[in-house]
Amino acid sequence: EIGNMVHNGRAELAAERGFIKEVRILQLNIPHSRNVAKYEDYINSHYKMQDESMDHWEEWKRTPAMDKVVADILKENHIG
Incomplete structure (x- = not known):
């Protein structure tokens, strides 16, 4: 799951x-992209x-739409 330090804790x-x-926590520095903002909005709501x-x-x-957003985040950051 993509989370922040509080979520990890x-x-x-x-x-x-x-x-x-x-x-198991993998520490990454993921820039705040449009897809990250979409995912944050979804989780927060x-x-x-x-x-x-x-x-x-x-x-x-x-949702399937959020699965795609997460996949795009991973792709943008060359993960997985």
């Missing part, structure tokens, strides 16, 4: 609490970042 906390099995009192892990599900 929440994922690590979720793994420590047993909500997910593991977290559909999901709320949990605080440290989280009691579950919510997977960010994407």
